[in-house]
Amino acid sequence: MNTTPEIHRDDLASKTGMWFFLFTEMLLFGGLFIVYSIYRFRNAEAFHLAAHELNVAIGTINTIILLVSSTTIAMSITAIQKKNKKLALIFLGTTILLGLAFLVNKYFEWGEHLKEHIYPGSAVLALRGQGDVLFYGLYFFMTGLHALHIIIGLVFIGVITAMIYRDKITSDNFVLLENSGLYWHLVDLIWIFLFPLFYLIT
């Protein structure tokens, strides 16, 4: 395939492009954080009570899961640089499993809310007042958008893992692995702010 020596490749440009995409993601979630803080400011009491109902234990476990998965994908880059393909694959496999574990926890967490008829547009929620509607609307939208990013990240990492397995990504051509790592770290970064804002600050 890419064995011709004159093939053009610009890793710096590739990484720059990825960073610019990440900036749009930061501004997307940043905008949502502003909406959250304004609504919280205007409905302090309702947000205070509603935030108490979230499960801090599951939130903490999910935070730690994401932090560990960020570490394993970062370590897979070190492994590929040291030409240790097998270890890189193990690290990436661990990252994918941890990402799935995060989603499983989210499934049970959302399941609890749905059982209590708390979801956007629910009549039970509407009876509790405007503040609760806003809190849970933002909660479901922002954690849902974040979970969507987890799913996209898992697909991205899955493709990269297959490429390493087939030697399409090697110790002298791993910018794609770095870019998938950057995306995954960004997802972690967003959760670092989502977690205290929804679960901790009450």
Place this chain on the structure above:
Amino acid sequence: MDLPLPPVLSHYLNLTIIMENEKNHIIPYRTFLYVLALLITLTLTSVAITQIYLGTLTVVLALVIAAVKSSFVLRIFMHLKFEQKMFSIAVIAVVLILCVVIIITFLDYLYR
């Protein structure tokens, strides 16, 4: 080599050397493990702090801890510490834009 290189070409050669050096920068596994230990400690600290009710201080502390955590993720996990300055400057610019928008929005709501 005494051949005078055209400036564009010599600049390009320097660039490739810089890029190759960066590519060879390998972060040891243990660095990541230290950062992970620190991040988990900070997470648990912020959970512990917010269980005590301190009013506005709780919010400030939780956000400061989140900011410290993200700086480690950005600098070590996302390699900003080892990349060209350009990337760090761009990230800081994005954060500043967000801060300005937050301040303007709040000024509007507070003094409307």
